[in-house]
Structures are given as structure tokens and as C-alpha cells.
Amino acid sequence: MLDATDEVKGSLRGVEAAFTQLAARPPDLWGFSLTGVFTRYLDQGSKQVSWLHGALGSATALTDAASEVGDTDMELGLLRMAGPRLQAAQFGTLLLATWVDFLHLADAILRNCPMCSVEKLFADLHRVQGMMEPTLADLASLDPERVEAATLAMPELMGKLTREFGTLQRETRSTMKLGGQVIAAMKALEMVAMISTLKMSLPRVPPSAPATLGVGLVTSSGGVMVGSRIVVSAEWVEMMRRLVQAGVISAPAVGAAVLIQGGQALMAQAHQDLPKGVRDALGDSPEVRGMHETGRAGAGMSDAPKHHVLPQEHREWFEQRGFKGDMDIDQFCVRLEQAHHEAIHGGGNWRLGRTWPGEWNRRIMEALHEAEITAGRRLTRNQVLDIVVERMKVYRIPISFTTGRSR
Structure with missing residues (x-):
């Protein structure tokens, strides 16, 4: 639990550093930067960082408290209290890193495409922000049921965001060509730094083509778990497996993370579509799923006090x-x-x-x-x-x- 929390904290520090770097960059020759009218989009990140730090701090405090109690059942009970906070922070940081990707792209457009419409870019970012906000609000609530629902919807949302990113990039390249920009400017756009999420996405496959993960995970000579479509570290798989088996994090939530890791072609897949080998590697089973109900209705306790x-x-x-x-x-x-x-x-x-x-x-x-x-x-x-x-x-x-x- 502490290792998983530290991993998210490290990712969040990288995101914070990116926000600081973007905010500190001076305007270009045309006077454009992610300040002024675009400042609200930088502020979006600052607001999210605040609750993410709170969630991680809370998860750490509960984990520390769990390590001090004498009863094993109470220890697990406290860890399961911390689970939704860690889960919210994991996926909240993932979304915030995606938002950084969009800001990096916007910054590249403002600096390298003076003929691109600033008004259109502003509207595009506003639309993307609107797509993210409901999920971020659910995650920020730290309510276990809202966090679980938002988590399960993340693969589909990430697929939409990846397509938005690709569309914005293609439109900008077309505008650059029509404007007769030099090749160097187009290369600058292609080399936009993407921190953690969208760079994982694989090219979309045709609708008729199968989109599945590997039938299982095997350990390669380099010590990583390798499937036909995903590559995640053996340490990460083991960490998630133990958290799932303890009921701290739900198996569907880990499945959603795997789908996102697997790329855009897989993001619309449901958790139950994960191959058995992947589910087994993550410690999924009917007994484990029974330890972490995904909602009152699913547990048959919609009116339970x-x-x-x-x-x-x-x-x-x-x-x-x-x-x-x-x-x-x-x-x-x-x-x-x-x-x-x-x-x-x-x-x-x-x-x-x-x-x-x-x-x-x-x-x-x-x-x-x-x-x-x-x-x-x-x-x-x-x-x-x-x-x-x-x-x-x-x-x-x-x-x-x-x-x-x-x-």
C-alpha cells in the first residue's frame, strides 16, 4: 500500500513540475503563451493537485494507522478505508497527466503556428476540460461508490480524449501546411512532450479487427510482464495483485488501468473482456470480487442503512x-x-x-x-x-x- 501510494506521489510530482514549467514560460515572438486568457486552464491543474495531495495524505495516514493496530481484521478494515482514496488519486493523477499533454500541445501550437486560430484552440481546450470535469469531480468526492463508477468509466473517457488529441494535432498540421510553415515547425509539433498517458496509446484498429489483450502474461528476460498488446512491470502486477486480494482496490479498477495501459484500441473494452490469463495475474476471482462490492445496488443492499x-x-x-x-x-x-x-x-x-x-x-x-x-x-x-x-x-x-x- 505504501509502495503504491509512493508511486502515485512520484507521478503527481512530475505533473506539478510540468504545470510550473508551462506557467513560467515567457511569451513567444507573437506574444502568445498559456497565460492571459489561457491561465484558467493552468489553474485547472492547480485545483486538482490540491485534492490529490489530500487524498494521498489521507491514504498514507490510514495506512500508518493500520500498521499500528493489533488485530489483523481491523488492519485490513483500515486499509480498505484507504483504498478508495488511493484509487481516486491514481486515476485523478492519470487524468491530470492527460490534461498536461493537452497543455503541452496547446503551447506548441501557440509558439509554432501563428496562423492557427487562438479562439478555436481556446474552445477546444474548453471542450476537453468539460469532458474531464465530471469524472474528476467524482474522484475528488472520495466517495467509494462514485470513485468506483468513475474508475470503470475511465477507459472509455481516455479513448475519447486520445481521439480529441489526435484530431487537434492533425488539424494543426494541416493548417501549418496550408500556411507554408517550415518543416522545423511541424517537427516541433510532432515532438510535443507527453508525460504519461497518451503516449501509451496504440493506433486505432479497424472496427472489424479484434482488440484484445494477450491470453496471458509471461515474464521476459528483462523482468517485465509481457502480453501481446501490453507491457507492464512484474512489480506493478504483483503490487496490484496483493491489493486486489486484500480488498483494498477493486479488480475492475485494476482492469481499467490495464485497458488504458493497453492503448486506445482497448479503452472501450469492459473489465470482463480481459482475458483469463490477465485476470489471474492480477489475482481476480469470484471470491476476491466478493470482498469489494462495486456499489449498493450490485450488492443487493440499495436501502441498507x-x-x-x-x-x-x-x-x-x-x-x-x-x-x-x-x-x-x-x-x-x-x-x-x-x-x-x-x-x-x-x-x-x-x-x-x-x-x-x-x-x-x-x-x-x-x-x-x-x-x-x-x-x-x-x-x-x-x-x-x-x-x-x-x-x-x-x-x-x-x-x-x-x-x-x-x-
Whole structure:
């Protein structure tokens, strides 16, 4: 988990450096640059970088917290809380790198094609920005269900963005030819620096041609996993496999990343179209998929209530013991069937249920208070979690947390 987070942080640093470089470039001889009216498109990157850093910081904090708890199930529960944040940061950085690609192309056009329409370029960037914004908004929400939906839609979106990029490049080359520009200017356009995403895209195949990944992945002499259409490192495959098996990241999300890596011809493919060899290499299986539901409807729990494992009426008590920020008690919710939820609270009437000695909120607070009396001091956050997880097992509450809301 820490390795995967560091990998995304490294990619994000590269994207930030590109934004800084583009913003610092002085205008050319014609006075054009990505400042002035185009500044809003540079600002788009700065806004996204802010939440990406927040998501990665949150994922790191939860991972650190997971490494400190004593119970293995709670450790996995915390890691699965961090998973959607890492997943959002991975694909958010991917989209932001794509946006940098478009800005590099726009910068090359402004500097090397004075007869190109600045108004058209502005409108083209506005259209591309509009294509990205809904997905970026879903990823920035860090809501597990919205993040998963946005992730699964990414291959199709990347295919559209790649076609937009190719169209813009071809139109500019045609304008250069009509304007009688020198060959050097056209070469400058062809050598636009593309950071991480669009450079992977393979040429589109005819509609009738098959577009599939290799039937399996094999390790080459250079230590990389090689398929007939994709090349990814063995280390990356192993890292993703372990995260998928632990339920931290969903197998469909990794499948989407593989499709994007595989190139434009594959971006419209659904996860289930990945060959069995690829799915096996990533650790995909019905059992693994069952650990990470892709949504309430898919899990048959569209109306399932969210249960606060740490009672909301004692929020201040938990805050005094370290449950703040990324570890706020609203992060420790689980989805339960209506009957199960009512049962652990002593029935549908929660006020009456509080009078039952076995009612969840009453029982958990009694256990925590008794532990503090025995210890003669306040419990630490990890000690609280260790007590809570044992009670969750007794009440058969799944240790699979989701974000809830305060009343």
C-alpha cells in the first residue's frame, strides 16, 4: 500500500513540475503563451493537485494507522478505508497527466503556428476540460461508490480524449501546411512532450479487427510482464495483485488501468473482456470480487442503512482519544441489512432499544469505560479499535468500513 501510494506521489510530482514549467514560460515572438486568457486552464491543474495531495495524505495516514493496530481484521478494515482514496488519486493523477499533454500541445501550437486560430484552440481546450470535469469531480468526492463508477468509466473517457488529441494535432498540421510553415515547425509539433498517458496509446484498429489483450502474461528476460498488446512491470502486477486480494482496490479498477495501459484500441473494452490469463495475474476471482462490492445496488443492499460502529452521541469522547480527521467516527460505518441493524440496536425504536443491556451503543461504551477504569488512564485510539473489533466479531458486524454522515 505504501509502495503504491509512493508511486502515485512520484507521478503527481512530475505533473506539478510540468504545470510550473508551462506557467513560467515567457511569451513567444507573437506574444502568445498559456497565460492571459489561457491561465484558467493552468489553474485547472492547480485545483486538482490540491485534492490529490489530500487524498494521498489521507491514504498514507490510514495506512500508518493500520500498521499500528493489533488485530489483523481491523488492519485490513483500515486499509480498505484507504483504498478508495488511493484509487481516486491514481486515476485523478492519470487524468491530470492527460490534461498536461493537452497543455503541452496547446503551447506548441501557440509558439509554432501563428496562423492557427487562438479562439478555436481556446474552445477546444474548453471542450476537453468539460469532458474531464465530471469524472474528476467524482474522484475528488472520495466517495467509494462514485470513485468506483468513475474508475470503470475511465477507459472509455481516455479513448475519447486520445481521439480529441489526435484530431487537434492533425488539424494543426494541416493548417501549418496550408500556411507554408517550415518543416522545423511541424517537427516541433510532432515532438510535443507527453508525460504519461497518451503516449501509451496504440493506433486505432479497424472496427472489424479484434482488440484484445494477450491470453496471458509471461515474464521476459528483462523482468517485465509481457502480453501481446501490453507491457507492464512484474512489480506493478504483483503490487496490484496483493491489493486486489486484500480488498483494498477493486479488480475492475485494476482492469481499467490495464485497458488504458493497453492503448486506445482497448479503452472501450469492459473489465470482463480481459482475458483469463490477465485476470489471474492480477489475482481476480469470484471470491476476491466478493470482498469489494462495486456499489449498493450490485450488492443487493440499495436501502441498507449505515451503522456507526463508534456511537455518534459520544463523538466528543472519541475525539478526545484521537478519532479526528481521517479517523473521524464518521469514517467507521458499515452497511447492514435493515433487520440486522435493528437487532443490534434492540428493535426499531432506538430509544427503547437503549434500555436493552445487549444494545450495541450501550454495550460498546460499557466495555470501553471498563477498560479505562482497569487501565487507570484514557485508552489510546488503537486500544479502542482493538476492543471495538472484538465486539464486532461477536455481533457478526462485517469489518468493512464506509463513510457515513453525522446526525
